[in-house]
Amino acid sequence: MNLIDRRTFMLAGVGLALPMAGCGGGVDLPPVTLQSAPIAVSKSGSKFLAQPLSHSLVITDSKGIKRTIGGVGQGLGQFNYPADVAILNELAYVVEAGNHRVQIFDDLGRSIGVMGEEVLNYPGGIITTTDEILVSDSRNARIVGFNTSGRITRIIGDGVLSAPRGLAVVTSGLLIADPGLRKVLHFDMNGRKTGEFGTDWVLPWDVATDGSLVFVADVSANEVAVLDETGQKVDRIALNSPPQYLSFRNDTLHVVQ
DSSP: OOOOOOOOOOOOOTTEEEOOOOOSOOOOOOOEEEESSOEEEOTTSOEEEEETTTTEEEEEOTTOOEEEEEOBSSSTTOBSOEEEEEEETTEEEEEETTTTEEEEEOTTSOEEEEEOTTTOSSOOEEEEOSSOEEEEETTTTEEEEEOTTSOEEEEESTTTOSSOOOEEEETTEEEEEETTTTEEEEEOTTSOEEEEOSSOOSSEEEEEEOSSOEEEEETTSSEEEEEOTTSOEEEEEEOSSOOOEEEEETTEEEEEO
16 A cells, blocks of 8 residues: 655644633633644543654553554554544544554554454544544545444434544534535534534634534634634634644643644
């Protein structure tokens, strides 16, 4: 399989805290931290940092011991552009755009399996619920849900989406950032489109929520847009370059530029 050619972005250092910069909307914004690449953290404190350009995964355990695994390839423990990572039941689920799969790791860095082979086509984003893994099946223009055994649980957006990327679970369903449509869409968990979220997007790449506010990374602008639960823009977080990935954990918004 040929390596996929992806645009290289300038990344900020891991853990660099940003001062908040808004437009005076009067909204209480969370602290913001810049990350060098997509990261997920288990309840035990293990950190999993996906490194797309080096085709690797950096794991830091709760004691601060760091190990790097990977290298380009299709075997277990190898990657082809690991684009994103999420945690469920202390396991890390790494979505590989170039290998068209999700690879599963324990906190020791051991690959314990894959899912989505012969189902996914250039997947780009991943999130988890309490018992399900949701993957942006970008080239197939849909969202695919899996259980922990790798069985497909649901298909969302088939025939509606164009090139879905970022995902966020909200109380009423699922928000999907689709740069192909230049929209952020809302679906219920039965797969029914219920509306659009926000307006005037150019290339919405990722979306996250703190349970009240919604944050959208549009790679056409040097900012994170802040919206309320109705989709109205209420503030902005200014950056020095476009945001690519967002996640919200431990009361902090984590941004990859």
